[in-house]
Amino acid sequence: MAEKPAKEAHEKKKKHAEGKHAEQKPKKRKARAIRAVIKRGTRKTAVARAVVSEGKGRIRINKLDINAIDNKYIKEILMEPFALIGERAAKVDVHVSVKGGGAMGQMQAARTAIAKGLVEYFEDEKLKEKYFELDKHLVVDDVRKVEPKKYKGPKARARYQKSYR
Numbered sequence: 001m002a003e004k005p006a007k008e009a010h011e012k013k014k015k016h017a018e019g020k021h022a023e024q025k026p027k028k029r030k031a032r033a034i035r036a037v038i039k040r041g042t043r044k045t046a047v048a049r050a051v052v053s054e055g056k057g058r059i060r061i062n063k064l065d066i067n068a069i070d071n072k073y074i075k076e077i078l079m080e081p082f083a084l085i086g087e088r089a090a091k092v093d094v095h096v097s098v099k100g101g102g103a104m105g106q107m108q109a110a111r112t113a114i115a116k117g118l119v120e121y122f123e124d125e126k127l128k129e130k131y132f133e134l135d136k137h138l139v140v141d142d143v144r145k146v147e148p149k150k151y152k153g154p155k156a157r158a159r160y161q162k163s164y165r
Contacts, residue, residue: 037121041112042141046101050113052121055093061110062097074107081115081138084130085122092121108142115139 036053059066061078069075082089094114098106115138119128131138147156154160 035121037117039113039116039120041109041114041116042143043108043112043137044101044105044142044145046098046105046109048096048098048106048109048113050094050096050110050117052092052094052114052117054091057090058093060093060095061107063095071103074103077107077111078114080111080135081118081131084134085118085127088122092118094118108137112137112139112141 034053036051039050039052041048041050059078059082061069066075066078069078094117096110096113098110100106101109115131119131119139128139132140149156152159
């Protein structure tokens, strides 16, 4: 006998829930067709991935706005690809994530990734040539790595001194 009231209460809740949600239609989200280009740049052990998409000219490095970077030299390195495209820089947003290496290696990797992304986004061969003339490593990864240390020496190529006496 105790089962009947529990069963009725369960059915009431079920009907109440169905009536409440039956009236609501699922929301349709508008799919925006955003054109985005993802490019990679490397320097020493640093790897940067840049996403170039249409926008308002925002530039972010590891979720940090470029204006928050204090070092003027680093900021100049990062802004170099934008200086050559002129007004078109205000029409794109660039988000870069960088891992590995030191501060300068990361910024040079980010610079390469940004330049490659801008070239592909704007589909401009003249821009690529302009970057190449200014600095080859804007559009081509710098493949040089630090040579590993070997035995019988303090560094990669140096050897310990010999003493004959």
